[in-house]
Amino acid sequence: MGIIENKDKDMEKQVRVRFAPSPTGPLHIGGVRTALYNYLFAKKHNGQFILRIEDTDQGRLVSGAEEYIIETFDWLGIKFDEGIREGGSFAPYRQSDRKSIYKDYAMQLVEKGWAYYAFDTPEELEAIRKTYELEKKNFQYDNLTRTQMRNSISLNQTQVKELLDKETPYVIRFKFPENTEIKLHDMIRKEVVMNTNILDDKVLYKSDGMPTYHLANVVDDHLMQITHVIRGEEWLPSCPLHVMLYKAFGWENTMPQFAHLPLLLKPDGNGKLSKRDGDRLGFPVFPLQWEDPKTQEISSGYRESGYLPKAVINFLALLGWNPGGEKELFKIEELIDLFSMERISKGGAKFDLEKAKWFNHQYIQMEQNQTLAKELLKVLAEKNLNFPMEYVEKVVGQIKERCNFTNDFWDQSYFFFIAPNNYDEKVVKKHWKAETPTYLEQITQLLNSNTYSTTEEIDHLLHDYIKDNDLNMGNIMNTLRLVLVGKSMGPSISEIIFVIGKEETLGRIGNAIKHINI
RNA sequence: GCCCCGUUCGUCUAGUUGGCCUAGGACGCAAGAUUUUCAUUCUUGAAAUCAGGGGUUCGAAUCCCCUACGGGGUACCA
Incomplete structure (x- = not known):
């Protein structure tokens, strides 16, 4: 029994990692995390982070998926050093554009006896699988069965040549050696051993002239001088197949290190996080909103849900990795500095919406009001409301502590922009008394006959009025809130009065007196 | 079925060379405080016999074995 293993290599050479998604739909949040870990690892080691598009399955391509990937990382602020847009000295970075290079490599393997032609049609394979299933067995195309199949091992040279000459469709399969232990060193899981007897002769090169993932991935990683495969x-x-491929090509000495990341699981129950879970449980599974080009079905995205990119990065970074210690809020630079493969957990992590919310809340508090105001300005524009930046900034500063998402901004601040058009009945019932209009008129006079230039001054004015007239603080303040906001919410009354201005305040008081009847 | 990988509070996790762990933090939850409202904030609390069972050891969450459970893979998909 032979033993083949990948050895530890020195970390001296330039670190180069790649994120290699397949453009078959919107990028899953788990994929974003994989990309993030690749990025953090690369930057930690002053290496390169590369985007390679793995579109070898032409049948599963989804239009817009590639643009979606690019847009996602633009939004997150994660930059690729090389990629389909950035270019680079190993271009092209899209596998369909590299189509011509793979066949030679597949042929090399055939010539060396590491691979063989197989002429079995998909229908034939399906039929044989069914037969096995009837006997409750599992068909595997391997060293035991390949002699019974139609391939360049079972057939003689003349037959093979004939089939090839007739342009019979064929695939190229890897020829696994018999009963060989393949040891692979994973940076996260340490030693993993598998015997070739349970591995099947994977297709490397498809009948449509495209390589499969296995071939393309190994060839490209080698050609692009990838040092670490983090997936x-x-x-x-x-x-193990990939490790064997490196050996078969004679590339063992430059074989990358492997690191296999734990999966992101559903918050409830079991299984890995899937597209359906998000909308079922009320959180996005995708970074950006996605509309399926075929079904027009819309899946929500973090961006559209009002998450801040920095919060998403921070939250994702800690889902499966932890620097130790009790700190949880990290800037991207800190993540890069602290990141280490050894501290990645082995078990899958369940997505926790509440924690994600908390992170976003924290980041909203830390973010500049000016930056946040831009988000609110977008909403205002949609509603045809024009307010100066300075005003919106002030408003955001007042309400951000009660927001988990930028999408909460409007609901928490509308009364700074428009007068309430209805009044919460419960609050009316509780606080609106027969004498209320009288008090409100007195407050109108109070504000009219005084000048103020700070919130505190308004505070004093109101408090003194209440004290001097021996009124109930809660009642007056809540009534005023009802009048200005329409319901029981928002920042302090004096703050609202100060920000919306005297004229608007008095207008709203007058309005309420006119419209609220008991 | 077979192969591989996992398993510390409900969740994310600390614990990396076995003793400082009567297992720490955070989210969430509960109670209280602050507050003119809703939030925020603050304080306190409940919450894991470290999946279970065997070993090894003076001593194990940490090492070994078995079992259970979970996940992944088993395509001319990635």
Whole structure:
């Protein structure tokens, strides 16, 4: 029994990692995390972070998916050093544009005896799988079965040549050696051993002239001088094949290090986080909103839901990795500085909406009012409301502490922009008394006959009025709030009065007296 | 079925060389305080016999074995 393993290599060479999504739909948030870890690792080691598009399955391409990927990282502020847009010395970075290079590599393997032609049609394979299933067995195209199939191992040279000459469709399969232990060193899981007997002869090169992921990925990683392959755990079972491929090509000495990340799981129940979970449980599974080009079905996105990119990055970074210690809020520079593969957890992590909310809340508090105001300005524009930046900034400063998302801004601040058009009945019932209009008129006079230039002055004015007339503080203040806001919410009354101005305040008081009847 | 990878409060996790762990933090939850409202904030609290069972050891969440459970893979998909 032979033993093949990937050895530890020195970390001296320039670190180059790649994020290699397949443009088959919107990028999943788990994919974003994979990209983030790649990015953090690359930057930590002053290396390069590369975007490579793996579009070898032409049948599953979804239009707009590639643009979606680019837009996602633009939004997050994560930059690629090389990629389909950035270019680079290893271009092209889209596998369909590299189509011509793969066949030679596949042929190399055939010539060296590491791979073979297989002429079995998909229908034939399906039929044989069904037969096996009837006997409750699992068909595997491997060293035991390949001699019974139609391929360049079972057929003689003349037959093969004939089939090839007739342009019979074929695939190229990897020829796994018999009963060989493949040891692979994973940076997160340490040693993983698999025997080739349970591995099947994977297709490397498809009948449509495209390579499969396995071939393309290894060839490109080699050609692009990738030093570390950081990807999801779903790739772990096929990693032995990749290791064998490096060996077969004679690239063992430059084989990258592997790191397989734990998966992101559903918050409830089990299984990995899927597209459906998001809308079912009320949180986005995608970074950006996505409209399916075929079904027009819309899936919500973090951006559209009012998450801040920095918060998403921080939250995602900690979902499966932890620097130790008790700090939880990290700037991207700190994440880069602290990041280490050894501190990535092995078990899958469940997505926690509440924690995500908390992170976003924290980031909203830390963010500049001017930046946040831009978000609110967008909403105002949609409603045809024109307010100067300085005003909106002031408003945001007042309400941001009660917002988890930028999408909460309007609901928490509308009364700074428009007068209430209805009054919460419960509040009316509780606080509006027969004598209320009288008090409100007195307050009108109070504000009219005084000048003020700070919130505190308004505070004093109101408090003194209440004290001097021996009135109930709660009642007066809540009534005033009802009049100005329409319901029981918002920042302090004096603050609202100060920001909207005397004229508007008096107008709203007058309005309420006119419209609220008991 | 077979193969691989996992398993510390409800959730994310600290715990990395076995003793400072009567297992720490955060989110969430509960109670209280602050407050003119809604929030925020603050304080306190409940919450994991470290999946279970065997070992090894003076001593194990930490090492070994078994079992259970969870996840992933098993395509001419990535």
